[in-house]
Amino acid sequence: MIIDLRSDTLTKPTESMLAAMWAAEVGDDVFGEDPTVNALEQKLAGMFGMEAGLFCPSGTMTNQIAIRLHTSLQTEVICHKYSHIYLYEGGGIMSNSHASVKLLDGPYGKISPQDILDSINPDDVHAPETTLVSLENTMNKGGGSIYTLEEIKPIKAICEQHGLKLHLDGARFFNAWVETGESLKDWGAMFNTISVCLSKGLGCPVGSVLLGSMTDIKRARKVRKAFGGGMRQAGFLAAAAIYALDNHVDRLKEDHDRARRLGAMLADHPMVSEVFPVMTNIVIARLIGITPAEMLQKLEIQGIKAVKFGKDQIRFVTHLDFDDEMLESFGERIKEI
Numbered sequence: 001m002i003i004d005l006r007s008d009t010l011t012k013p014t015e016s017m018l019a020a021m022w023a024a025e026v027g028d029d030v031f032g033e034d035p036t037v038n039a040l041e042q043k044l045a046g047m048f049g050m051e052a053g054l055f056c057p058s059g060t061m062t063n064q065i066a067i068r069l070h071t072s073l074q075t076e077v078i079c080h081k082y083s084h085i086y087l088y089e090g091g092g093i094m095s096n097s098h099a100s101v102k103l104l105d106g107p108y109g110k111i112s113p114q115d116i117l118d119s120i121n122p123d124d125v126h127a128p129e130t131t132l133v134s135l136e137n138t139m140n141k142g143g144g145s146i147y148t149l150e151e152i153k154p155i156k157a158i159c160e161q162h163g164l165k166l167h168l169d170g171a172r173f174f175n176a177w178v179e180t181g182e183s184l185k186d187w188g189a190m191f192n193t194i195s196v197c198l199s200k201g202l203g204c205p206v207g208s209v210l211l212g213s214m215t216d217i218k219r220a221r222k223v224r225k226a227f228g229g230g231m232r233q234a235g236f237l238a239a240a241a242i243y244a245l246d247n248h249v250d251r252l253k254e255d256h257d258r259a260r261r262l263g264a265m266l267a268d269h270p271m272v273s274e275v276f277p278v279m280t281n282i283v284i285a286r287l288i289g290i291t292p293a294e295m296l297q298k299l300e301i302q303g304i305k306a307v308k309f310g311k312d313q314i315r316f317v318t319h320l321d322f323d324d325e326m327l328e329s330f331g332e333r334i335k336e337i
Contacts, residue, residue, distance in 0.1 A: 003326050003333075004305040005262075008172075008200040008255070008281060008319035013240055017203065020243040026235035029055070030225070036235030040242050044196060044209045047245075048188030052217035054210045055238055056229050059084075059171050062195035062210040064092045065223045067132065069193065069216055070165040071099040076128040078102045078119050082109045082141035084169055085134055096227070100128040108276065109142025111135070113154040120162050133159055136169040138176045141309070144259075144282030146176045149186055156190045165192045175201050175280040178252045192216065201252050201281060202244035203320040206237045248320070255281040255318040258327050262316060265331045271295065283316040284309055295337075302333040 004010055013021065027033035041053035056062045063085050071077060077093060079086055081103035085093060093099050102119050104111045121127040133155065139145045159166045168191045177184065188194065193212040198204040210220055224230060231237075256279075263278040266285045273288035287295055292308040299306055309315035 001326070001329065002303050002305065003322070003330055005316040005318065005322065005330075006305050006307050008317045011203045011320040013203065013205055014320075016247070017240050017243045021236045021239045024235045024239035026233040028232050029234045030230040030232060034233065034235040034238070036242070037238040040238040041209060043242060043245065045211055047184050048194060048211055049185035050188045050194070050211040051214045052212065054217050054220050054224060055231075055234060055241075056208050056210060056224055057206060057231065058199075059169070059195055059197040059208040060089045060092065061224065061227055061229050062197075062208040063134075063167075063169050064089060064096050065210055065220045065227065065229075066167045066193040066195060066212075067093055067099065067134070068097045068223050069212075069219055070132040070167060071097045072131070073098050074100075074128050075131040076100040076102055076121060077132045077134055078104065078111075078116055078130060078164075079134040080104055080106060080109050080111050080136070080139070082139070083134060083136055084140055084171060085136075087141070099132075102130070107142075108145040109136065109139030110145060110147060110151070113158055116155060117158050120158075120164070130162070130164060132165045132167060134167045134169060136171065138172040138280050138282070140171065140282065143276030143278065143284040144172065144175065144280035145277070146179060146279050148180055149182050149190070152187075152190045167191060168194045170194050171197045172200055172280065172282075173197075174249050175252050175256070178249060179256065179280060198241040198244060201255060201319065202241070202248045204237070204240045204244050207241055209241075251320075252281070255320070255322070258322060258324070259283050259316075259318040261327060262318065262330060265334060266316075269334060269337070271337070281318045283318075284313055285316070287312050287314065298337045299334075302336055304330060304333060 045053040197208045263283045267275045274286040276284040
C-alpha cells in the first residue's frame with residue numbers, strides 16, 4: 001500500500017461524486033449556457049454574499065485573473081514572500097499583468113497590518129503605485145496556518161484608507177473555515193475578490209471559482225478568455241464541485257485530526273528537529289542530520305510519498321483518500337527509518 005501525502009490535489013472523485021457528474025445537465029459555458037456551471041457560480045457567490053462568480057480550470061488562473069483586474073502597468077502587489085501567487089504560479093504576476101511585487105515577511109506565512117501599512121509606496125515618480133494586497137488562507141508555506149476575521153479587519157481598513165484592493169487566495173479556504181466557523185458572508189465583505197479552490201481538500205478533479213462584484217466578474221470573464229480558460233460543457237466538472245460543497249466540507253475536520261496525529265508521530269522521530277504547528281491538513285517537518293532528498297528516499301522505500309519544502313523541510317498533506325488505517329501504517333513505517 002502506497003501512502004501518498006504529497007498533496008491534497010491527488011484525490012480521486014468518489015463514486016457519489018462521479019454519479020453527480022454523469023447526471024449533470026450541461027451546455028456551452030463560453031456562451032453562458034451551462035446550467036450547472038451557472039448554478040455553481042451562483043451557489044458560491046451566495047454563500048459568501050458576493051455578487052458573482054467565475055468557474056475556472058485552476059486556482060492559479062483565478063488568482064492571476066484577480067491580479068490582472070486590480071493592477072496595471074507600473075503598479076505593485078503586496079504579499080508574503082512565501083505566497084503561492086509569487087512562488088508557484090510561473091511568474092504570472094509579471095508575465096500576465098506586468099506588475100511589480102513587494103514581498104513581506106511574517107511568522108508562518110502571515111503578514112501584519114503594520115507591515116502592510118509600512119510597505120505602501122509613496123506618491124513618488126520613482127516608485128510603482130501600490131494597488132493590491134493579496135493574502136492566502138490557509139497559508140501553504142506556513143504549514144496550513146489560518147487568518148481569522150479579526151486579523152483581516154485591520155488589513156481591510158488600511159486598504160480602504162489607501163485605496164487598495166484586497167484579494168484572497170482561498171486555496172484551502174474551507175480548511176480554515178471548518179476550524180473557525182466564522183461567517184462566510186463576513187469574509188465576503190472583507191475582499192474585492194476571493195479565489196476558492198475546489199480540487200484540494202474538497203476532492204474535486206478540477207476547478208476554482210473567482211468571486212467578486214458583477215463588474216469585476218464581467219471583466220474577469222474576458223480575461224479568462226484571453227488566458228485560454230473558457231471551457232465548453234464544463235457542467236460535468238461543476239457538478240463535482242456542487243457535490244463537494246454539499247458533502248465534503250464538514251469532513252475536512254477528519255483530515256485535520258489525522259494531520260495532528262501524523263505531526264505528533266513525526267515530532268518523536270530523531271531526524272525531525274521541529275514540526276510546524278498543525279492547524280489544518282498540512283504538516284511541515286524540519287529535519288536534522290539528513291537532507292530532504294535523503295529523507296524522501298528513505299520514505300519512498302517505506303512506501304510513503306512526501307515533498308521537499310525548503311532546504312531542510314519536507315511536507316505532508318492529509319486528504320480525502322488518506323484514512324485511519326493508512327495513518328497507523330504511516331506510524332509503523334517511519335519507525336523503520
